[in-house]
Amino acid sequence: MTPSIRYDIDADGIATLTIDVPGQSMNVIGAAFLSDFASLLDRISDDDSVKGIVIASGKQSGFMAGMDLKAMEALLAGGDDMGGLFERVFDLNRLLRRLETCGKPVACAIEGACLGGGFELALACHYRVAGDDPRTQLGLPECLLGLIPGGGGTQRMPRLTGVQTALTHMLQGKLFRLADGLVLKLLDAVVPAGTALAAARAWVAANPDAHRQPWDRKGFKVPGGAGAMNPAFVQNFIGAVPMMVKQTQHNIHGPAALLSAVYEGLQLPMDRAIRVESKYFAKVLADPQARSMVRTLFVNKQAAERGARRPATVAPAPTARLAMLGAGMMGVGIASVAAQAGMEVVLLDRDMAAAEKGKAHAQAELAARVAKGSLNEEKAAQILARIIPATDFAALAGSDFVIEAVFEDPGIKAEVTRKVEAVLGPDTIFGSNTSTLPIGTLAGAWSKPENFIGIHFFSPVERMPLVEVILGPKTGDRALAKALDFIAQIRKTPIVVNDSRGFYTSRCFATYVGEGTAMLAEGINPALIENMGRQLGMPVGPLAVSDEVSIELGLKVMQATRDALGPAYRPSAADHVLEKMVIQLDRRGRKNGRGYYDYPADGGSKRLWPGLTQHFHPAADQPSAEDVRERLLYRQLIECARCLEEGVLSAPEDGDIGAIFGWGFAAHTGGPFSHMDNLGIGTVVRKLDRLASLHGNRFTPTAQLREMAASGRRFYPVSALSA
Incomplete structure (x- = not known):
């Protein structure tokens, strides 16, 4: 032996x-x-x-x-x-x-x-x-x-x-x-x-x-x-x-x-x-590439799933009964994965027709799994029975965790938050599923903001592996532990970030879309923009992904940010493109079959809309492929670096996991922070300085990056596979 x-x-x-x-x-x-x-x-x-x-x-x-x-x-x-x-x-x-x-x-x-x-x-x-x-x-x-x-x-x-x-x-x-x-x-x-x-x-x-x-x-x-x-x-x-x-x-x-x-x-x-x-x-x-991929996709991902960010002093707090507010696509997805994890879910919406429609969507998803053979009918029926449609807030009684996924409007969110507290009390943990609205502001509607937390899911919930947990200025350890325990129950990967407009994933993802849109405004060939996005290692080009999430949504986020920041808002060339596409041309993205791409009614392959070059005239001098690729990459890298310097991120591990599993950042890099290490921080700073001189302050290196370049510091140890 x-x-x-x-x-x-x-x-x-x-x-x-x-x-x-x-x-x-x-x-x-x-x-x-x-x-x-x-x-x-x-x-x-x-x-x-x-x-x-x-x-x-x-x-x-x-x-x-x-x-x-x-x-x-x-x-x-x-x-x-x-x-x-x-x-x-x-x-x-x-x-x-x-x-x-x-x-x-x-x-x-x-x-x-x-x-x-x-x-x-x-x-x-x-x-x-x-x-x-x-x-x-x-x-x-x-x-x-x-x-x-x-x-x-x-x-x-x-x-x-x-x-x-x-x-x-x-x-x-x-x-x-x-x-x-x-x-x-x-x-x-x-x-x-x-x-x-x-x-x-x-x-x-x-x-x-x-x-x-x-x-x-x-x-x-x-x-x-x-x-x-x-x-x-x-x-x-x-x-x-x-x-x-x-x-x-x-x-x-x-x-x-x-x-x-x-x-x-x-x-x-x-x-x-x-x-x-x-x-x-x-x-x-x-090859440093393999070490970076192993570290992020395996080691740090597993650490996050095992509770690396969970407060050790808080006792386990699994969810038994979930109050799910909103029966739209996001709410139904959350309800479905929660029910599959064994939780009872009260799915609440403004009327029973909407709530029942949400449950019917969950039923269709389960039926598709049964048809594929990955789930038997008896199990599917048990899961579906755990989802309880409701319209009366009183039906939420007995719930030990709340997730709100109603319309992205602070007023609407505040109204439902107060109604929930009237039933469940302020000691219940309340999670808001939002992609951009600051948690500190939303928590003002809950009398104990230490029990209020952001919990940002990605669509479609059933398939997307990441959940971004956002700590408001007053969020306490008990709320964080509850959110992370829930995410563990539904077998997803969490990252924990601090409050900021757009948080981490939405804020950095927007730079990829925004830079592609700005280049379109400058007259850069849309096919060149899209091809360089894919060659960079992103799942699709920035214009295609904008169509998927909706150009109209991008416009609304831009308008909400402009209204919130007032004189501090800095407009970009992308703003004009969004307004023209949605307001003037009624091209809102895939959802209405018309965006940067055309989507044939017969389900055929999409193609770039020929009218793009008529409304956004191609420049006589086109940049090289490498120049376009660099802009799309470094615009994301610098925003990730800013999030770390500003304290939105607490650790590069969360940044790498969130980038790859949240918005599809090139997986072969191991994530933006691993990639900056492998490129060399000095190289990153030099490239950013060059891009800033050509395209503006959005590329300006952070003070932290400059210090790292000068001192030879890295985000991770040289040869370590673990953080």
Whole structure:
């Protein structure tokens, strides 16, 4: 027995290795595990009494996940020595190759999640059997974090299921269920839950000579073919490369490395192929891009979801009965996810027709999930029964949390806030779902502002992962804890910010849209603006996203900000565009089928409205693509930096998470603060100074950025994967 692996051998000579990494809720691959596994392989190889091996998990959480964060940081400890890094990352490949060539049959008993390095361990076994649990997921999601599989996954998966299927799953980080695993030939059997270990032992006992992998047998051929002279193999890469470029815009490096590892490795024997994989894995691991993506998309995201910003002194405060004010699209979405989390929800609106319409929308969403097979009818009916339409504020009695999502008007919000307090009392926590209105102002309608908090959801609520929690000037710890506990219940990712007009996400997102709109006003080709937005790594161009959220909404926000700031308001070139599009041309965005784009009534593909160039005349001298790209990027970066300097953000981690999951900031960067670190703060300041001289003070660097550039400070430590 070792610290992380329990070793047992039965009367038939079958050794069971039960992985139970101490101090971890889920088995992960770390230095201790690798050392323990290697020593047990030595022991088994030298012991003639061992006839076969079964690998299982000792944890209820699942079989195994990927590499431990500390182990990954240790791999990078050698600095710029790429040869040393290669040897360190090759340890896992070397170990798994020893396992599959040990001369004894090896079976893997999977109960629960089996992901990343854990799935690569399973692929190195001669037989894979899983307990039947519909929640179990398998796969290699490394590309989603800027990495590639580093334990033989790029070589074993295509050798088992074929190149095209393997590439599709690995490039997309696509996970799959047990039934798909059987079809893909990545699993050999699925048995009743809890019996995988017994089934694995039975297979080993019945197959003492099944100790060679298919690729180690003479005459093996990759399913579908492989090799530079194989037409099908070449065709796969002819298709995969342009598709990868379209998806990544050459911004993210992991997918290209993965394609190279698969292409080269499948033309080599396994012993050489895994060295090719480790070469490319070391290359992407050494890239700051991967470290930034892992830190934000995995480490800091998980920390936020586990309560990194939650006050430790406040007892757990889960919500049992939610008062949901407003049955519009946002309110219904919140009500639906709350009901799915097991809460009773009172869905209140001005009349029963509106409240019932909201519940009907939730019913349609649930029905769509039933049709897809992700939810059964009985469960859907139970969820729907938890949503109670209402029009009388008295129906809110007994609710322990309130979320308001009524029209974005301070007067209307104040009216419903007072009516709720008359029923529930000021000790109930009140959350306002608003994207721009200052929480300190709204809290004035609640007699105990310490119990008032902003809770900003994103549309569509059912699919958007982020919730922005806003602390008003007087918001207390109890309110913050309640909001974060609610977000944990509905399984979303929170960030916590301080009060400000537009808060963090809306304020910074608006700069991307606003800069694109300003460039249109300047006569820059709209197609150039849109293409550079996508090439930057944003999901869509700034004009397209303005259509999606509604140009009319942008106009209303601009007008409300102008009214609130009075003489302090600074108009921009974008203001004229918004007024002309909405007031003069009645082009309000996708919702009325007419915006910066035309939306065919037959559902055909949208296209840029040809009239844009008639109303916003193209300039004779067009900027370069890189100039447009820089403006769209740096306008966002400087606003994020201002939010940190002004105290809207308390930490860059919240800024990076909020940017990627809130408004779709380029995920390959790890977020705006990680990106500024990787660009170099000095470089960022120089670029901003140049842009400010050309386009105005909105690009002027903050004092904090100038100080960081002068002192060499960064937002994050140089090589850390954690904040």
